[in-house]
Amino acid sequence: xxxxxxxxxxxxxxxxxxxxxxxxxxxxxxxxxxxxxxxxxxxxxxxxxxxxxxxxxxxxxxxxxxxxxxxxxxxxxxxxxxxxxxxxxxxxxxxxxxxxxxxxxxxxxxxxxxxxxxxxxxxxxxxxxxxxxxxxxxxxxxxxxxxxxxxxxxxxxxxxxxxxxxxxxxxxxxxxxxxxxxxxxxxxxxxxxxxxxxxxxxxxxxxxxxxxxxxxxxxxxxxxxxxxxxxxxxxxxxxxxxxxxxxxxxxxxxxxxxxxxxxxxxxxxxxxxxxxxxxxxxxxxxxxxxxxxxxxxxxxxxxxxxxxxxxxxxxxxxxxxxxxxxxxxxxxxxxxxxxxxxxxxxxxxxxxxxxxxxxxxxxxxxxxxxxxxxxxxxxxxxxxxxxxxxxxxxxxxxxxxxxxxxxxxxxxxxxxxxxxxxxxxxxxxxxxxxxxxxxxxxxxxxxxxxxxxxxxxxxxxxxxxxxxxxxxxxxxxxxxxxxxxxxxxxxxxxxxxxxxxxxxxxxxxxxxxxxxxxxxxxxxxxxxxxxxxxxxxxxxxxxx
Amino acid sequence: xxxxxxxxxxxxxxxxxxxxxxxxxxxxxxxxxxxxxxxxxxxxxxxxxxxxxxxxxxxxxxxxxxxxxxxxxxxxxxxxxxxxxxxxxxxxxxxxxxxxxxxxxxxxxxxxxxxxxxxxxxxxxxxxxxxxxxxxxxxxxxxxxxxxxxxxxxxxxxxxxxxxxxxxxxxxxxxxxxxxxxxxxxxxxxxxxxxxxxxxxxxxxxxxxxxxxxxxxxxxxxxxxxxxxxxxxxxxxxxxxxxxxxxxxxxxxxxxxxxxxxxxxxxxxxxxxxxxxxxxxxxxxx
Numbered sequence: 057x058x059x060x061x062x063x064x065x066x067x068x069x070x071x072x073x074x075x076x077x078x079x080x081x082x083x084x085x086x087x088x089x090x091x092x093x094x095x096x097x098x099x100x101x102x103x104x105x106x107x108x109x110x111x112x113x114x115x116x117x118x119x120x121x122x123x124x125x126x127x128x129x130x131x132x133x134x135x136x137x138x139x140x141x142x143x144x145x146x147x148x149x150x151x152x153x154x155x156x157x158x159x160x161x162x163x164x165x166x167x168x169x170x171x172x173x174x175x176x177x178x179x180x181x182x183x184x185x186x187x188x189x190x191x192x193x194x195x196x197x198x199x200x201x202x203x204x205x206x207x208x209x210x211x212x213x214x215x216x217x218x219x220x221x222x223x224x225x226x227x228x229x230x231x232x233x234x235x236x237x238x239x240x241x242x243x244x245x246x247x248x249x250x251x252x253x254x255x256x257x258x259x260x261x262x263x264x265x266x267x268x269x270x271x272x273x274x275x276x277x278x279x280x281x282x283x284x285x286x287x288x289x290x291x292x293x294x295x296x297x298x299x300x301x302x303x304x305x306x307x308x309x310x311x312x313x314x315x316x317x318x319x320x321x322x323x324x325x326x327x328x329x330x331x332x333x334x335x336x337x338x339x340x341x342x343x344x345x346x347x348x349x350x351x352x353x354x355x356x357x358x359x360x361x362x363x364x365x366x367x368x369x370x371x372x373x374x375x376x377x378x379x380x381x382x383x384x385x386x387x388x389x390x391x392x393x394x395x396x397x398x399x400x401x402x403x404x405x406x407x408x409x410x411x412x413x414x415x416x417x418x419x420x421x422x423x424x425x426x427x428x429x430x431x432x433x434x435x436x437x438x439x440x441x442x443x444x445x446x447x448x449x450x451x452x453x454x455x456x457x458x459x460x461x462x463x464x465x466x467x468x469x470x471x472x473x474x475x476x477x478x479x480x481x482x483x484x485x486x487x488x489x490x491x492x493x494x495x496x497x498x499x500x501x502x503x504x505x506x507x508x509x510x511x512x513x514x515x516x517x518x519x520x521x522x523x524x525x526x527x528x529x530x531x532x533x534x535x536x537x538x539x540x541x542x543x544x545x546x547x548x549x550x551x552x553x554x555x556x557x558x559x560x561x562x563x564x565x566x567x568x569x570x571x572x573x574x575x576x577x578x579x580x581x582x583x584x585x586x587x588x589x590x591x592x593x594x595x596x597x598x599x600x
Numbered sequence: 601x602x603x604x605x606x607x608x609x610x611x612x613x614x615x616x617x618x619x620x621x622x623x624x625x626x627x628x629x630x631x632x633x634x635x636x637x638x639x640x641x642x643x644x645x646x647x648x649x650x651x652x653x654x655x656x657x658x659x660x661x662x663x664x665x666x667x668x669x670x671x672x673x674x675x676x677x678x679x680x681x682x683x684x685x686x687x688x689x690x691x692x693x694x695x696x697x698x699x700x701x702x703x704x705x706x707x708x709x710x711x712x713x714x715x716x717x718x719x720x721x722x723x724x725x726x727x728x729x730x731x732x733x734x735x736x737x738x739x740x741x742x743x744x745x746x747x748x749x750x751x752x753x754x755x756x757x758x759x760x761x762x763x764x765x766x767x768x769x770x771x772x773x774x775x776x777x778x779x780x781x782x783x784x785x786x787x788x789x790x791x792x793x794x795x796x797x798x799x800x801x802x803x804x805x806x807x808x809x810x811x812x813x814x815x816x817x818x819x820x821x822x823x824x825x826x827x828x829x830x831x832x833x834x835x836x837x838x839x840x841x842x843x844x845x846x847x848x849x850x851x852x853x854x855x856x857x858x859x860x861x862x863x864x865x866x867x868x869x870x871x872x873x874x875x876x877x878x879x880x881x882x883x884x885x886x
Contacts, residue, residue, distance in 0.1 A: 300847050320659075320672070320851050367655075374655040375672050443828065449847045456834040457673050460653050473832055 083329035084309070086578050086599040096598045097290040098579065100591065101302040101314040104445050104476075105295040108245035109256060109265070110229065112188030114498055115445075117226025118590035122267055122291065124229025124250030127155055127174070128220050129277035130500060130586035134338075134393065136220045139277040140169060140230060140251070141208075150215025150541060157206040161275045163232035165249045169275075171202035173233040178210070180236060181228075188227045191507045191520060196538070217541040218501045225500060225587045251275055253286045253594040264294040280594055281581065287597035299449055306330065306574055312598075313575040313582055313591065319379040319450045322572070331575040333582070335589025336381065336568045339499030340508055341389035342451060344439075344458070345522035345563040349487040352435055357417040359561035363403035365410035365465035371457040372567045375450060380570060386563030387505060387554040394502040394537075394547030399558035400565065410465040419466065428466030436468040437491035440484040443473035446495045454566060455494065485519060493522040496569040498588045502550035505534045509557070523562045530556055628872035631865055638685035648676055650683035650836050659852045669854035671844065677854060681862055684836030688818055688866075691752045691830075691837070695817035696810055698756025699763055704803065706760070707767025711775065712794070725764050733758035734823060741829045748837070751830040755820040763809065770802035777801070804881055811874030815867035822863050838863050 106115040109123060127141040141155040161169035178200040181189035196219075198211040210219070222228075235249035247256035253276065254267035273285045294311065296302045299318040303325065305311040317325060317332065326332050346353035346362070353359050372382040383389055384400035414420075414428055414435075421429035428435040441447045441455060452473065459469040469492075474483055484490045497504055497520070511526035512518035518526070530553060537549035557563055571589025575582050581595040638645055654674030662669040668677035710721040728736065737754035744750040774780060775798055783793045818838070824830035825839025826846075833840055838859045845855025 298846075300849060303850075318847050320848055324851075370655045371653075371673075374658050374674070452833065453672050453844075456651075457653055457655075459834065460651050460673075463651075471832065471834070473828065475828075 101296040101311040110248045120229040121226045123252040128224040131279045137278040153210040155208040171208040175200035267291040317572045319377040322379040333573040335571040336391040337498040338392040339504040340497040341383040343386040345493045349524040357413040361410040361413035367405040381568040383565035383568045386565045394550035396551040396554040399554040402558035427468040439492040440472040442479040445476045628869040631869040639689045646682040650679040680836040687837040691821040692818035694752035695755035696813040702760040703763030706764040710768040711771035728761040774801045808878030815870035
C-alpha cells in the first residue's frame with residue numbers, strides 16, 4: 057500500500073522538475089532565405105470545446121468563421137465591409153434593408169448561394185437555430201424575403217441602423233439550405249455546410265476538430281489579404297483547456313498558434329520572438345451584476361458600498377500584469393462605439409464612503425469574523441462563476457481579490473466555481489440562487505445593452521438580464537438608441553444608458569475581455585477578425 | 601535445539617523495544633508535531649491573515665519577509681501553507697476514519713457473514729475494488745458536489761475496498777486461531793467471541809494502517825483539489841494551493857514546489873510513523 061503514494065509523489069516531483077525546465081527560451085526562427093510556402097497543417101491550441109461548430113456562443117463563432125461566410129465583415133477600424141453581401145442599403149424609413157449578394161458563390165455541397173437561402177438561414181436562427189442571433193434580432197426583425205436570386209430584403213418592425221455591423225458577428229454565418237433541410241441536426245452540428253475557406257473534415261470529441269481547405273473557395277471578405285483558396289491545407293483545431301499547457305505546447309513546437317495567453321506568459325512570449333495578437337472585445341466587459349430583486353443588493357446603498365470598497369484597478373493591474381486592462385464600466389467595454397468614460401469612473405475606491413453607506417443601510421453590527429450584520433442577518437453574498445470558460449485562471453484570481461477586498465468593508469463573499477456543464481445547464485440563474493453574477497458578452501456595438509438590460513415580462517423573463525433589473529425607462533432609452541441612425545446621436549443615447557446603469561450601481565466593471573493569440577514565427581499572416589478577435593487562418597502560411 | 605535457541609527470550613524482547621529509535625522516526629515525529637501545531641493553533645506559527653492581499657508584493661521569490669514567497673496577489677505563501685494544515689489534515693483524518701470504518705464493517709461482514717451475506721459483501725467490495733480509487737472519488741464528487749466534506753467522504757470510500765480486504769483476512773485468521781477455538785469450546789456466545797477475541801486481534805494492525813492512510817488520503821485529497829474538485833479556492837488547503845500555483849509554474853516555482861514538498865513531507869512523516877507503529881505492535885504481539 058505505501059508504495060503507491062510514494063510513486064505518485066516521485067512522479068509529481070519529476071513533473072515539477074520538468075515543468076521548471078520548460079522555462080523560457082527564444083522561439084525557433086525560420087532559416088535565413090526562407091520564404092512563404094503553400095500547404096502544410098496549422099496546429100492550433102484552443103481553450104474550449106463547444107458542443108457544435110455553429111451556434112450562439114463565442115467559441116462557436118470562432119469555429120463558424122472558418123467554415124461559414126457571413127453577409128458582412130468588419131475592418132480594423134470597425135467599419136462594416138462586404139463579404140457575401142456586395143453592398144446594402146436601408147429604406148428611408150429604416151424599416152427595410154436590401155442586401156445585394158455576391159454572384160457565383162457555391163456551398164461546399166455544390167448548391168448555390170441565393171437570396172432565398174440567406175432568408176431561410178435568418179428564419180432558421182430566429183426559430184431557435186441560433187439563440188444569440190435571436191436575442192439580437194428579437195423585437196426588431198420581422199421577416200426576410202428574396203426579391204430576386206441575389207437580392208435579399210430584411211423587413212424590420214422598428215429601424216435598426218447597425219444591422220449590417222451586427223451581421224458581421226461570427227454567429228451569423230450562412231449555411232447551405234439543402235444541408236439545413238435534408239441533413240440531421242447532428243450532422244449540421246458537427247459539420248455545417250457553408251461556403252467558407254475551410255470544411256470540417258472530422259471531429260475527435262475531446263481532442264480536436266480537423267478542418268481542410270475548400271479548394272474551390274471564391275468568397276473571402278473584403279478585408280482579407282488575398283483571394284482564392286487558403287494557403288494551408290489543413291487546420292488541426294486542438295482543445296487544450298489549460299493555459300500553461302497551451303503555452304508549453306507552443307514553446308515545444310507542438311502547436312503553431314494558441315489562443316488565450318495567460319497574462320503571466322504574455323510578455324515572455326513576445327520577448328522570445330512569438331507573434332502576439334490582442335483584441336479587446338467590444339460589448340459587455342467582465343463585470344459584476346448585482347441581484348436587484350432579492351437579497352442585500354436590492355438596496356442601492358449596499359451596491360454602491362460594495363463598489364466603493366473595491367480597489368478594482370490595483371487588483372486587475374497587478375494580477376493582469378499590465379496585459380489585462382482594468383475596466384470600470386460595467387455596461388460596455390472601452391472598445392465599444394459610444395463607450396462612456398464617465399460611467400467607467402463612477403465608483404472610485406473609497407473605504408469611508410463604503411462604510412458610511414453600509415451604516416446608513418442598517419448593516420451596523422459585526423460578527424466575530426468581522427462580517428457586518430443587520431438584525432441578526434449576516435452580510436453574506438453568493439458569487440458563483442463559470443470556472444474555466446467564462447472565467448479563466450487570471451479571472452478567478454481577480455475574483456478572489458474582490459472577495460478579499462470586500463471583506464474589509466464587512467462583506468462575506470462566497471465564491472462558488474461552477475463547472476461549465478452545470479453553468480450552461482442553468483445552475484445559479486434564478487434570483488434566489490445568487491447575489492452577484494459575473495461574466496461578459498461580446499458584441500460589436502453598444503446594442504448589447506438591449507440584450508443585457510431589456511426588461512422582462514411575465515411571459516418572457518429576460519434571462520440575460522443578470523441584475524434582474526426590469527426597468528421600462530432604461531429599456532426604452534436603449535431601444536431608442538438602437539433605432540437612432542445618426543451615429544453621434546446614437547452614441548450619446550448609449551452613453552446615457554451606461555451612465556444610468558453606473559449611477560444606480562446595477563453593474564460594475566472589472567476588466568476588459570481579451571482575445572489573445574500567440575503565433576510561432578514560422579507561421580505568418582494570421583490575423584484576428586474584428587468582431588470578436590477570433591483567429592483567421594485564411595491568409596496564413598508557413599515560412600520555410 | 602536450534603529452533604529453541606531462535607525463540608526470543610522475554611528479556612531480549614524488552615531490550616529491543618527500549619532500543620533508541622532511529623533518527624528518521626524522531627524527524628517524522630517532529631514533523632508530525634509541527635503539522636499538528638499548525639492545524640490546531642496556526643496562530644502560534646503565523647499571525648498574519650493567509651488571504652491578505654499585498655498587491656505591491658506580487659510573485660516575490662522566497663526571501664526575508666516572505667519565507668515561502670508570495671503569489672500573484674501578494675498573499676504570503678508561508679502563512680497560507682500554515683493555515684492550510686487544518687483543512688488538509690481534517691480531510692486526511694476524516695477520509696481515513698470513513699475509509700477504516702467502512703472497511704471494518706465490510707471486512708467483518710465478508711469474513712463472518714455466512715453463506716448469504718458474505719458473498720454479497722464480497723461482490724460489492726470486488727466491484728468497488730475494480731474502480732481505481734481516484735475514479736471512485738471523482739464519481740462521488742460529481743454526485744455530491746465539491747466541498748471539504750465531500751472530498752473526505754470521496755477519498756474515504758475510494759480507498760475503503762483495499763482496507764476491507766485486509767480486515768477480512770485478519771478476521772478470518774483470528775477466527776481460525778486456537779484461542780477462538782478455545783473460546784468456542786468454553787461455550788462463549790458468538791457475540792462475545794467477536795467482541796472479546798476476534799475484533800481486538802483483527803483490528804490491531806489497523807492502528808498502524810490508519811497512520812499510513814492519513815498521509816495517503818492527503819495525497820488523494822490534494823489530487824482532487826488539484827483537479828478543481830476538492831476544496832474551493834481561495835482555501836489554503838494544500839492541493840488547492842498546488843492548483844492555484846499551477847499557472848505560474850514556469851515563472852514562480854515556489855507556488856507549486858513548496859505546497860508539493862509540504863505534502864511530500866507530511867506523507868513521509870505519517871508513513872514513517874505508521875511503519876514504526878506497525879513494527880512496535882508486531883513486536884508486542886509476538
